[in-house]
Amino acid sequence: MLVIIRVTDGARDMKTVTTALAALAAIVATDPADAQDRLKRGEYLANIMDCGGCHTPGVFLGKPDQERYLAGSEVGFQIPGLGIFYPPNLTSDQETGLGSWSEAEIITAVRTGVRPDGRELAPAMPWRAYAALNDADAQALARYLKA
Template identity: 70%
Template sequence: MSVTRCGTRLSRAFLSSMALLLGIASVAAPEAQANDQIKRGEYLARIMDCGGCHNTGAFTPQPNLETPLAGSEIGFEVPGLGVFFPPNLTPDHETGLGNWSKEEIIAAVTTGARPDGRELAPAMPWRSYSALNTKDAAALVAYLKSLTPVSHKVPGPFGPDEKKTAPYFTVAGPQ
């Protein structure tokens, strides 16, 4: 009889422990999944070379890696179209993507369309990024939204006949 009670107590203790662990796991699982999604997004941002243009000082010998994806103060001139500067991709509400929804960011990256109706600069390789699957696009957005907001307004854009106030590269067409 005492063995049965002991066995019952062990079973209840075991079940209580398992319920507690499962409860903790169910609370921790969404956080772990979110962290995995952010890490996946960071990986994608690296292989997509977002920092190659969107980091402050990206086109200099010493890019600022302390404020990743805060935008560049050096732009690209596309003859006949104007000068475009890689914008701030941090979640800053004034100068970055802080007011953009997940869907708006995904649309910009995969279709080249900004929420305000303008097209992204011609240098942005959105046609290549249009192949992102839904899960990867969501991971990229999760990463961008996880960045520390950086208040950094980039210059421009400038139309072809406007005075340029910041340095830029000129993209020359084939001769």
């Protein structure tokens, strides 16, 4: 993509340049190739962060159901004094997954261990390990989980 912006002088021209740059930024931000790259990055992060290692049915029984990847687990973690915690559905399902969560809410939960309703995530969730996730990677992960 080649962009040429002619600059003369005066405040009006500076406003034109600013408007042109803002339009260019919007075009670049919505580039489908960039969006695909971010989804691939999010998928990569979900894999290396081992989200499926807890949130995929059958994984704790030694037979992960990859057709239901990230759909939650039927086997829970028993934490003395707190109860049993079942890894929830991380798919984009509106009712049982993260479909009703915004990307910002997913990022907050991954980084701080706090759900949109203010409740803390289960103690087994290693959010502290993900707290330093940079913004681009956090957004890529959230976008992938919403896809």
